[in-house]
Amino acid sequence: SYELTQPPSVSVSPGQTARITCSGDALPKKFAYWYQQKSGQAPVVVIYDDSKRPYGIPERISGSSSGTMATLIISGAQVEDEADYYCSSTDNSGDHEVFGGGTKLTVL
C-alpha cells in the first residue's frame, strides 16, 4: 500500500526556520496536505493543495512541493508551533487517502 515518509522529529530554536519533509511516489501528481496536532487536540489543517493556507493560519507557515517531496516550512518558529505535524495525500489510483507517520516539532 501507498506510504508517505516523514522524519520522526525536527528540532529548532525559537526564531529559526523549521522544515518538515514528506516523500511519496504519487506526490508529483497529487496534492499534499499538512495537519498540525497539539497534545490532546484534534488535528487542524494548516496547508492544503501543496501551498495554500486556510484562513486563520499564520503567514509564517507555508508549504511547497517538488517531485516526490512536499515540505512544510515554519519561518520564525515559535514555542506555540510545537506540535505533531502530519502530511497526507492520495495514492496514484486516487481512491485511497494516506497519512504520513508524523513529525514531532520541538521549538526550544
Next chain:
Amino acid sequence: QLTLKESGPTLVKPTQTLTLTCTFSGFSLTTSGVGVGWIRQPPGKALEWLALIFWNDANRYSPSLNSRLTVTKDTSKNQVFLTMTNMDPVDTATYYCARGLYSVSGLGVYFDYWGQGTLVTVSS
C-alpha cells in the same frame, strides 16, 4: 458554525462489531465536492485514514481494512456511520470524523473540520 461530533461505545469486546456515528451541522452532505471521513489514532501513534463517503454516495476504504469497514450516511439526519467488524485490541484508538473537501482540481481530498474524537477501547 460547522461542527462534527462522534458518538458510540467507549468499550467493545474482541470479535464484536463497532458502530460509530458522526453527527454534523453547518454543512450539507448533498453539496458537490463534500464528504465525511473517518480517521483513527492509537494512543501515542500516528493518524490512520479509514474511510470516506461523498455527497454522491461514492465511498472509499483503507486497503488494509477494506474487508472490515462499511461507511453509510443518513443525509436527512446529517449523520454518517462507520461500522468495523471483528474488533481486536490493536483497534484501540481515538476515532475522528472530519469533513472532507475535494481540491478544486480533483487532485486530492483534505479534512478541514474535525470532531473532538472518541476513544474506543477493545478489551475483554
